[in-house]
Amino acid sequence: MNGTTPIWISRFDPDDIAAREAAAPDGPLRGQLVAVKDNIDVAGLPTTAACPALADRVATRSATAVSRLEAAGAVPVGKTNMDQFATGLVGTRSPYGACSSVFSDAHISGGSSSGSAVAVAAGLVPLALGTDTAGSGRVPAAFNGIVGLKPTRGLVPAAGLLPACRSLDCVTTFTRTVAAARTALAVLAGPDPADPWSRPAPPRPPAHIAARPRVIGVPAGPLDLDPEHAVAWKAALEHAARLGRLVPVAVDDFLAAAALLYGGPWLAERWAGFGALLDAAGPHADPAVRAVVTPGRDVTGAAVFAGLDRLAGLRQATEPVWLDIDALLLPTTPGHPRLADVAADPLGVNARLGTYTNFVNLLDLCVVAVPGGSRPDGLPFGVQLIGPAFADRPLLDLAARWTGEAAGGPSAPPDADAPAGTVLLAVAGAHMSGLPLNGELLALGAALEYRARTGPGYRLYRLPGPGVARPGLVDTGDGPAGGIAVEVWRVPRTAAGALLESVPAPLGLGRVRLDDGTEVLGFLAEAHGVRDATDVSAAGSWRRVPS
Template sequence: MQTINLPQMLSILELKKSYQSKKLSPEAVCKTIIQRAEADKEFNIWITPPSMELIQPYLDQLHDLDPGQAPLWGIPFAIKDNIDLADVPTTAGCAEFTFIPTEHATTVKRLIEAGAIPVGKTNLDQFATGLVGTRSPYGETKNALSPDLISGGSSSGSAVSVARGLAAFSLGTDTAGSGRVPAALNRLVGFKPSLGAWPIKGVVPACASLDCVTVFANSLSDAMLVDEVVRGFDENDAWSRQLKRQKNAIPEKVLLLKDQPEFFGPFAAEYQQAWDAALQRIRSLSIPIEYIDGSYLLEAASILYEGPWVAERWSDLGSFITSNHQAVFPVTETVLRNGANPVYDAAAVFNAIHKLQGFKQKAHQQLKNAVLIMPTSGGTWTREQVRENPIETNRKMGLYTNHCNLLDLCAVDVPSNDAAFNLPFGLTLFSGYENEHLISGLADLFLNGTRSSKTNTTTLLAVCGLHMRGYPLEKQMTDHGAKFVCQTKTAAKYKMIRLSSLPAKPGLIRENNSGTAIEIELWKMPLSELGAFATLIPSPLGLGKVELEDGSEVLGFVCEGFAALEAEDISYSGGWRYLPS
């Protein structure tokens, strides 16, 4: 079998360009993938590995598709082996459970209709129960970059197949973080759509009320292209709902937790440093940052495995486990049998539902036009460490992921700077189920460093006096399309003076050595209006960079220093609103 010059990391866009120029063909790409899969056998990526016998029928179907009309024409993808591919065994990581479906899962069907080529079924933590990638009788899936480390799970093989260049993208599932943790540990983008946005018909349930199909890719744009193909209501799926993802947009604010994240494992110090570096990148985005109490997120997360939701897993799999002695991976059986605990009765379920509803309401109020950012994982482990302590190590991996589906949030993992050599570090961006455009817009900004034409339509503007709400010049703001965002403070580096104008106005002057934090308002103004608005500003005032208390900088009202010579220093007030009228 002849090897072609195929890039190690596969990109949907680059493959499409190569097909158009005739430099590559889908058949040649798939043959190379088969070779690579054979060379990577020790990584335990596959349950049904790539073969021409499996792939050829889908290559043949390409002859009936117009590449210009099929957005994924010839693009190879991998499928987690709890998602159905017609006429290919579905095992869910358990040989005794195996069945052969007669039709594709809805997500797989839509991808194939768009021209994508399924190349194989991937390994997973058995019954999608785990976040480590070691709970499979088909072998521990090794990390794509550092084989002694865990791959993350349960979508272990799906993530590693993309990271090792065996697929341009792959499908995973996510109930507690399985579509995000493996992405972070293998330096990938992992997109988890909102509950119901992608159909789950044809997926072996873990917790059907929480399950999502997800995508792993090497770039955000690839993941979003897959989303465009797969998204949509399925009338044959009881959990499906109509959720349209809007065009990318930048959130009005970023939320961070007040408490320092917990880092763990043998690389805790490296993860801490990577998080600190990521915070600097976040602050450089010039988006207001708000710090929130996240303790309720952890309390919500505990409901998944330490509350009655584990009984939902048992309701689907309990009869199989009890009638197939020793067929299930030991640690998996231990976890699932917790669902049979009589303490999880009907009253316990409703108590948990009612408690969770309060958490949901709080989360969605906080996340209105906002995005929460957390580490995807607080650390990682060697595979040996997980074998020695399988329950606790797995629990730690879900520290920042388990709450997501319980609270009806969408999420995307994006790679940040590596914590160390071949030790990736990922961030997860969360928002409400209707705000997928905010996490994708912010992810694009974080990864690419620039606001695209779709998102660069407004700018934040800091105001400190008569342009604030309730003051005479507020109308100038609204006449120019500005909208109030939030109240905040400057860094403690400013002097505020009272200008001798009629009416009196404040002037904000940056001090070199010392200063005060001044209360201000942030507004969002269309860029198209900024020039006209600026012509209304009288000397000695003007627009310049204002540093906020979180260290970020935004455009705002500033004053020339000479004005302080004859003006009253009113910095003591802490803000224009606090001066006596």
């Protein structure tokens, strides 16, 4: 980077920053300098959202996210450049100048949180705040080789944020490590009465979220990637295979949801947020932003409800995916454009960059964007680890393994490491998350530890009898080489006996050998008890056995 990239829109005086550092309270972020995207209020500095017409809008109080960082000892140093009104993924839609990647002056930084990402990547600050509605906290992370965390929607309050699309906006972080992102999230998260869209994390994660993510979904079909990106994506898949079991996932419905963000009625929400500023005469509005958002003025109420209905259908179609995988791995972008590419086609290039990011907030997902190695030309390549709402903590654990900050492949630690008074229990049928008997486990205080498969040799049978269909798992020695899908739950030891009493013959507890070579307790059927049962081993999972 040649040093001409316009990172800052406004800054505090160096003496003021030094005084703030000296007076910073004790906390997990004491003395850390923080850059803040210029659509987030910092008391004493203007909030322009990269619109010069707002340059006299000096904040009298800081946004909730900034206040929480300051209470933890962090020190804001200034407001960073951005795509105007957080509408763009390129980092060039700013009257304050276009940002380039720290790796190449000819290539874009990504947006809309361009200045925040570059400030971290250039080593000016260890932590920066951005926002992410369509991918603005992930695309610039990918193009600058850093970590971008987009938490579950509403987990970090947005009070004090000049909205782009209020129902979808998320405050995000840029850091150089996953550990730093984890620390920042712990400080930032929590509901705020000043933000009606904020929400608390549940006391316990949703039942289908595993404490130890080991199963990674990858696209079942080819992706639209530039050649240099395609080479890096292949290497990223090989790296993923060393961290967990890869499962092909059809991503068409996810990508269809992505198309709704700018091809559906959510443009009306952007128009409601800042359209009056675009409608006013004058050069203050970026032409591309005006072109993208102005159609939102004409969206009808009927179109809004049609869009909501379409999204509900896509959400319903994608939700079952999260019963089989812990994270969905996707490239962050299809390519890394040059500044000249954006100048030649400002709308088309930007739209393509959101191919794999736009759906995340619409479908209420969380994501950690991490470096995915380098392309053959030396530019950074970024990937996303995407999970369901409130999977933030295990997703960060997986991200730490991805970056090498935490050791471990797919193998589970031995049960000796389990908390006292608990036991790991493998279930292969109706007790799995989302299935009819899962409530029995939840009522006993069980929690999903990880997803796995049995070792080779096991067969799965559908046992005869009335009521809820039950599986019979038997180690016959000649079952499928790929094993049978199981979920391993952490159950209070006293509850395991009560659960066994509710299970009819020919089922009982025994040791189940898993695909990583470890053994856990699990429900097994006696061989004589499956003589009249239907062999459903070919399905590979009870979820795929017809009801």
